[in-house]
Amino acid sequence: MLEISHLHKTYRNAAEPSLSGLSLSFGKNIIAGLLGPNGAGKTTTISIICGLVKADSGSVKVLGYDLATGLEEIKKLIGVVPQSIALYPTLTAVENLEYIGKLYGIGSRELKEKIRLYLHAFGLEKSAHKAIRHYSGGMKRRANIIASLLHAPELLILDEPTAGVDVQSRNMILAFLQDYHRQGHSIIYTSHLLEEAQQLCHEVAIIDHGQLVVKGKPSNLMTENSATSLEQVFLHLTGYSLRD
Numbered sequence: 001m002l003e004i005s006h007l008h009k010t011y012r013n014a015a016e017p018s019l020s021g022l023s024l025s026f027g028k029n030i031i032a033g034l035l036g037p038n039g040a041g042k043t044t045t046i047s048i049i050c051g052l053v054k055a056d057s058g059s060v061k062v063l064g065y066d067l068a069t070g071l072e073e074i075k076k077l078i079g080v081v082p083q084s085i086a087l088y089p090t091l092t093a094v095e096n097l098e099y100i101g102k103l104y105g106i107g108s109r110e111l112k113e114k115i116r117l118y119l120h121a122f123g124l125e126k127s128a129h130k131a132i133r134h135y136s137g138g139m140k141r142r143a144n145i146i147a148s149l150l151h152a153p154e155l156l157i158l159d160e161p162t163a164g165v166d167v168q169s170r171n172m173i174l175a176f177l178q179d180y181h182r183q184g185h186s187i188i189y190t191s192h193l194l195e196e197a198q199q200l201c202h203e204v205a206i207i208d209h210g211q212l213v214v215k216g217k218p219s220n221l222m223t224e225n226s227a228t229s230l231e232q233v234f235l236h237l238t239g240y241s242l243r244d
């Protein structure tokens with residue numbers, strides 16, 4: 001579902017590159033984890049994949065389409081849940097979702113039904129007509145995910161979907177991701193919760209300083225590194241020093 005080759009990116013006025021020749025690939029129909037310490041380059045990579053940030057060099061293929069020539073096709077096939085909440089705070093959940101669904105050209109009857117079903121599935125039906133700014137952190141995260149699902153993307157990319165949410169919201173979100181995968185979709189997600197990634201992901205890539213450190217099945221990585229958890233593998237390979 002994803003092939004990244006020799007990706008380089010230095011932001012304007014930045015002293016250091018954010019991506020320094022990142023190469024990695026993930027197969028189709030899996031839940032893949034993109035892991036790494038703060039500043040490793042996860043969000044930059046996701047921003048490049050969805051066309052928000054332009055790489056300096058390197059190539060990206062998403063679901064068989066080359067980013068350089070097929071961005072419009074790619075945009076139709078992927079859904080991206082950004083790290084920061086991308087909803088209008090003064091609009092209600094329904095108003096936000098209707099607006100986003102219309103941008104995707106979804107017919108109004110189908111859209112209304114989808115929004116109703118997803119708000120129910122994500123436990124937000126009672127707050128459907130409440131402004132987003134009055135939502136709790138967990139509710140905002142759940143609404144943010146629905147916004148990326150309305151066009152039924154083949155590949156769902158989520159940047160820290162479980163950051164700052166309570167155990168109940170997190171369990172709900174993870175159960176949904178597993179269900180979405182079972183329906184035949186591919187998922188790439190980032191998280192700092194390595195126990196969560198270990199349970200959820202079929203494959204993980206650990207990146208640091210804009211480069212791939214290691215990629216593989218969590219169980220294989222644990223065996224290869226004589227570790228009993230993915231967190232041990234992560235610390236062993238990325239070290240203990242702070243990144244900021």
Ligand SMILES: Nc1ncnc2c1ncn2[C@@H]1O[C@H](COP(=O)(O)OP(=O)(O)OP(=O)(O)O)[C@@H](O)[C@H]1O
Nearest residue numbers: 011012014018036037038039040041042043044045
């Ligand atoms: N718009 C920007 N301008 C300049 N530097 C940036 C910009 N966005 C990110 N960076 C820098 O690029 C590097 C990678 O950042 P990125 O946000 O991709 O990391 P990340 O792995 O997503 O980190 P986190 O886990 O904290 O979300 C960091 O050093 C960051 O400071």
Ligand SMILES: [Mg+2]
Nearest residue numbers: 042043044083
């Ligand atoms: Mg990030």
